[in-house]
Amino acid sequence: MNSAPYRLRPALLRFGFLALFLSTFGCQNWQQRGPKGTGLLQKAAASEKNFSLFQPADPYAQMDPGLLSRRVFDAPGPTGTHVEVRDLLVGPAKRTGNVPIAGTLVCEVRSGRGVANVDGQRLNLVTGSVFIIPAGQSFTLENSSNEAIQIRAYVIRAE
Amino acid sequence: MKCRLLSLIAPVVCVLTLTGCSADWPAFRQNILRSGGQLNNGPLTNPAKVAGLAIGWTFPVGTVSPAPAAFRAGPIVYKGVVYIGNSNGYFYAINAKDGSLKWVYPPSGSQALTSTFTCNPSSEGIASSAMIGSVRGTDAVIFGAPDQSIGTHLGSGRLFALNAATGMALWKSPEVAVLRADGMTHQQIGYSSPLVFNNHVYIGLADHCDNPIQQGKVVAVKLDDGAIDSSFSFTSTGPPRGGGIWGSVAAWIDKDIFVATGNSNVGGPSPVPNHALSLLRLNADTGAIVWGWQPVPYSMDMDPDWTATPSVMLTSCGTLAVSVLKDGWTWAVNEGSSTPGAPGVKWAFPTGTWFPGGFTSADGTVHNDSRYLRPGAAWDDVYIVQTGGLTVTTDVSEGAKHLYALNACASDADRIRWIKDVPHSSGAFYSLGPPSVTHGIIFVGTDQGHLVAIGDPSVYTSAGWRCNNPLVPSATCAASGFTLVPDPGVIADVDLGAGAITTEPALVGDPVYVSTEGGKVVMLKTP
Numbered sequence: 001m002n003s004a005p006y007r008l009r010p011a012l013l014r015f016g017f018l019a020l021f022l023s024t025f026g027c028q029n030w031q032q033r034g035p036k037g038t039g040l041l042q043k044a045a046a047s048e049k050n051f052s053l054f055q056p057a058d059p060y061a062q063m064d065p066g067l068l069s070r071r072v073f074d075a076p077g078p079t080g081t082h083v084e085v086r087d088l089l090v091g092p093a094k095r096t097g098n099v100p101i102a103g104t105l106v107c108e109v110r111s112g113r114g115v116a117n118v119d120g121q122r123l124n125l126v127t128g129s130v131f132i133i134p135a136g137q138s139f140t141l142e143n144s145s146n147e148a149i150q151i152r153a154y155v156i157r158a159e
Numbered sequence: 160m161k162c163r164l165l166s167l168i169a170p171v172v173c174v175l176t177l178t179g180c181s182a183d184w185p186a187f188r189q190n191i192l193r194s195g196g197q198l199n200n201g202p203l204t205n206p207a208k209v210a211g212l213a214i215g216w217t218f219p220v221g222t223v224s225p226a227p228a229a230f231r232a233g234p235i236v237y238k239g240v241v242y243i244g245n246s247n248g249y250f251y252a253i254n255a256k257d258g259s260l261k262w263v264y265p266p267s268g269s270q271a272l273t274s275t276f277t278c279n280p281s282s283e284g285i286a287s288s289a290m291i292g293s294v295r296g297t298d299a300v301i302f303g304a305p306d307q308s309i310g311t312h313l314g315s316g317r318l319f320a321l322n323a324a325t326g327m328a329l330w331k332s333p334e335v336a337v338l339r340a341d342g343m344t345h346q347q348i349g350y351s352s353p354l355v356f357n358n359h360v361y362i363g364l365a366d367h368c369d370n371p372i373q374q375g376k377v378v379a380v381k382l383d384d385g386a387i388d389s390s391f392s393f394t395s396t397g398p399p400r401g402g403g404i405w406g407s408v409a410a411w412i413d414k415d416i417f418v419a420t421g422n423s424n425v426g427g428p429s430p431v432p433n434h435a436l437s438l439l440r441l442n443a444d445t446g447a448i449v450w451g452w453q454p455v456p457y458s459m460d461m462d463p464d465w466t467a468t469p470s471v472m473l474t475s476c477g478t479l480a481v482s483v484l485k486d487g488w489t490w491a492v493n494e495g496s497s498t499p500g501a502p503g504v505k506w507a508f509p510t511g512t513w514f515p516g517g518f519t520s521a522d523g524t525v526h527n528d529s530r531y532l533r534p535g536a537a538w539d540d541v542y543i544v545q546t547g548g549l550t551v552t553t554d555v556s557e558g559a560k561h562l563y564a565l566n567a568c569a570s571d572a573d574r575i576r577w578i579k580d581v582p583h584s585s586g587a588f589y590s591l592g593p594p595s596v597t598h599g600i601i602f603v604g605t606d607q608g609h610l611v612a613i614g615d616p617s618v619y620t621s622a623g624w625r626c627n628n629p630l631v632p633s634a635t636c637a638a639s640g641f642t643l644v645p646d647p648g649v650i651a652d653v654d655l656g657a658g659a660i661t662t663e664p665a666l667v668g669d670p671v672y673v674s675t676e677g678g679k680v681v682m683l684k685t686p
Contacts, residue, residue: 037475037540044643051633052623052646091640110552127512128523
């Protein structure tokens with residue numbers, strides 16, 4: 001048993017002195033910091049229309065209800081084919097309608113998780129998964145998470 | 160009794176000065192936490208005054224010999240003097256009041272502090288921002304630089320402590336970054352800024368342009384005499400290579416230090432041990448690892464060096480070490496206790512299956528050199544940084560166009576506080592320097608040579624709303640499942656006409672000091 005329970009260790013004494021000094025003379029911000037920190041900003045109202053002048057240079061556009069898309073680039077493919085690279089985007093908690101496609105789609109899920117339905121076949125999507133939608137078929141995408149599903153799609157069409 | 164009183168007061172004064180209570184800017188990122196934040200109130204915290212920001216003076220005023228070339232180091236400011244090293248190998252002390260030269264080291268005509276091995280901007284002259292310390296009771300300005308008078312006379316790196324008033328050397332450390340003519344050994348201090356802490360000076364070592372990559376190290380020298388303290392030792396990886404420390408060491412008053420390390424995979428087996436691509440907490444006395452966070456495994460290492468100096472954030476949800484990896488992901492790790500063990504990863508931005516366990520080869524992510532290397536600025540619970548953003552997995556370069564403010568203590572859904580496309584920045588890599596912040600007003604330099612002040616919407620009217628996914632038009636944002644976030648307002652936008660700005664603005668009460676690629680140091684003042 002310690003014979004001097006009330007004797008403060010030098011380090012503790014220094015800490016106490018530091019705390020006392022800071023609370024008395026320290027920067028205003030030491031006192032302001034407190035447990036609340038910096039509060040979150042007010043969120044936009046559902047009907048908010050006061051948009052800033054910012055416009056993305058190469059934006060997504062709606063391809064189908066619930067599905068955003070933008071072209072990355074396209075190029076001639078193997079003989080008689082053309083390859084278009086597109087990004088597909090399904091926002092958090094959104095689902096697409098039935099999307100018809102022209103050509104074969106090879107899809108890489110770059111982020112997010114959800115479900116793809118390709119002509120009745122259900123596929124679970126996770127980041128890193130790859131799936132193929134054969135030519136002439138249609139698909140739906142369903143995002144049940146709080147993160148967007150981002151897909152890099154390679155559209156292969158006959159020229 | 161006097162000694163006892165001194166032992167109580169000295170640490171308080173030291174902590175107040177170095178942790179952010181100094182009205183000066185005595186260190187890279189202002190303080191030992193590397194927060195990039197000025198805590199004191201002044202004209203720079205008043206948007207109405209900041210709106211009138213104008214150039215006061217531009218150094219060099221008149222003829223200065225030797226004439227400065229590009230500045231790759233940022234300015235530090237202490238007791239009315241601006242201290243800064245230059246790529247020409249000279250270190251300048253400038254009177255903060257009028258921009259006149261106070262002294263230069265080494266004296267004009269002496270051998271400049273340069274390396275014979277130059278391959279990128281970090282290896283040209285002095286790229287290391289300085290830090291103020293007290294050497295045996297004398298104010299000292301301490302920096303790292305190559306020196307051809309030591310080692311094999313090629314320009315090995317060492318630390319210098321100069322009398323802040325006179326520019327006379329108080330000490331010069333032995334060779335800490337070894338440069339040899341063997342084609343293999345080419346360590347350098349580069350951009351790493353010294354950390355004065357725990358009666359030592361800590362400096363990180365990386366290399367000259369890789370090929371081959373060197374083993375990253377932290378070296379500690381004694382503050383009193385510059386002698387290397389052999390009781391401290393940290394090397395990022397085992398042989399042959401990896402884990403260079405390109406940024407600076409951060410610290411907090413609980414006696415540990417924080418570093419981020421570069422990559423190691425250039426083919427072949429992984430070095431053992433391998434603490435490359437890691438955010439690490441080290442024991443400040445010994446260099447022993449307390450914890451390490453390595454989100455990118457060796458097999459996925461395609462050169463996403465963890466280059467950005469970590470910030471220690473004192474937040475309402477605890478003390479965090481936060482930094483962006485060069486691949487565009489930002490990570491926040493709980494500082495934790497001093498007990499060695501696994502770190503507690505607080506969040507990743509953007510989040511995904513890689514949180515909290517790190518990336519795996521199955522997740523399809525790519526981790527290469529995407530140039531997210533500027534340190535962020537911490538303002539209480541807000542971290543301001545150039546980072547990849549929500550599009551990092553599909554368009555990694557997109558983030559280079561934006562400056563993000565992240566809520567460090569919010570849920571993932573509320574992580575983005577605001578996004579700003581800073582005017583007069585090209586949006587290419589290196590388009591912004593490191594941001595600095597004071598009470599919600601952010602100052603950042605651009606590659607087009609402008610100093611821009613931006614107001615957090617809590618202190619200044621925003622410019623409206625925009626989508627948290629920067630590739631989704633604002634008008635379709637909410638309907639597409641995304642969230643509108645503020646686009647903060649620009650308070651001031653000043654063309655310095657002095658070349659690109661790649662360094663941090665030093666915020667000192669009223670004046671702001673900025674260094675430029677055009678070889679200028681500019682002082683700006685409110686009306």
